[in-house]
Amino acid sequence: MGKGFALSKAGACLVVGELMAVVVFLIAGADMSLLPEYLLVHLAGVTALLPWGFLTGVYAKDQNSVNVYAAVSVVAVYVAPVFSYWNVAFGRLAEFLPTGILGVVLKKLQPMEGFMDVSLVWGGAVCAVWFLAGIASLFVIRKKRPFFPTLEAGTRQR
Numbered sequence: 001m002g003k004g005f006a007l008s009k010a011g012a013c014l015v016v017g018e019l020m021a022v023v024v025f026l027i028a029g030a031d032m033s034l035l036p037e038y039l040l041v042h043l044a045g046v047t048a049l050l051p052w053g054f055l056t057g058v059y060a061k062d063q064n065s066v067n068v069y070a071a072v073s074v075v076a077v078y079v080a081p082v083f084s085y086w087n088v089a090f091g092r093l094a095e096f097l098p099t100g101i102l103g104v105v106l107k108k109l110q111p112m113e114g115f116m117d118v119s120l121v122w123g124g125a126v127c128a129v130w131f132l133a134g135i136a137s138l139f140v141i142r143k144k145r146p147f148f149p150t151l152e153a154g155t156r157q158r
Contacts, residue, residue: 009057010050017046030109038105041123048098048127049077051134055141085110095122098130 021042025035053070060066077099084091084103094100101123 006054010054013050013053014043014046018043028109034105034108038102041101041104041120044124044127045098045101048130048134049073051131051138055134055138081106091117094118096126098127101127 018039021039022035025038030038052073056069056073057066060069077097080090080094080097081099081102082090084094091103094103095118100118101120103118104120104123107117
């Protein structure tokens with residue numbers, strides 16, 4: 001049950017994330033021909049953050065704490081790509097964040113010198129590293145403390 005619950009939450013997060021990406025894309029008024037590419041790179045970035053979100057959800061003391069921690073972390077990883085329009089330093093930082101892969105599409109919307117010079121290969125590699133580091137963290141931390149103690153002990157939750 002614990003794995004199924006985690007997978008269903010992950011699926012819901014991905015679906016909601018992609019729906020929100022469509023809304024943002026439509027509000028921005030971007031060329032519709034870029035939508036499929038935008039959704040794919042957005043999906044890669046959001047997927048890379050899933051293990052980190054799971055850790056937040058498991059270890060926060062209550063739902064309010066999860067909301068606060070999630071809001072801060074989402075703002076932290078999305079600020080760099082957004083502000084890289086105004087400051088090249090943010091663009092350089094974004095290259096090492098999983099949301100930096102958005103630069104593959106964003107530079108097509110607003111071509112500027114030095115703005116989000118992220119290739120698809122580099123962005124994909126960054127996303128893979130973030131995802132694998134998150135999974136590794138989950139395994140290391142799980143050895144110290146089970147995620148679903150009552151389920152992992154073999155007892156049924158009522």
